[in-house]
Amino acid sequence: MGRHLQRGYGQFSITTPPFPVLNSLIWCLGLEKEAKKEGFRKYLEVSGVLDALTKVLVALYEQNDKPSSALEFVQQKLGGPSLPEYEKLQAELSDLQIRYNELLKENQERCRELEELKHTQVEASATKELDVGNTRDEELKSADVVKS
Structure with missing residues (x-):
């Protein structure tokens, strides 16, 4: 038959039967998820969001006296x-x-x-x-x- 994966925990073991179609589907879903992430990263970069966030974070880093609330600092700099x-x-x-x-x-x-x-x-x-x-x-x- 096919290969079985056995994982042991104490006296119990789980046997996973081979499902090549299911494994391929999981692998494809993983690729699709990565493609979505990469698309979103590109969207953030093209729309200027990453640049704006970077500038605000650099400004926060360069503050001699760090604000008590970094979140408020970021909101103030990004917001109107x-x-x-x-x-x-x-x-x-x-x-x-x-x-x-x-x-x-x-x-x-x-x-x-x-x-x-x-x-x-x-x-x-x-x-x-x-x-x-x-x-x-x-x-x-x-x-x-x-x-x-």
């Missing part, structure tokens, strides 16, 4: 701001948006005023030119009258 910090930033963003809108409105008003001033200046300049032109015409007419 804490909830109170986030709320503060949201409020600041809201204030800045309001200020931006006010400045934008003020800028538009100043631009409108500038255009009005330009238009007024053009009209005044045109009126002045007409007045100067009319004065010259009158002077010429007066000169013609005097000559005649």
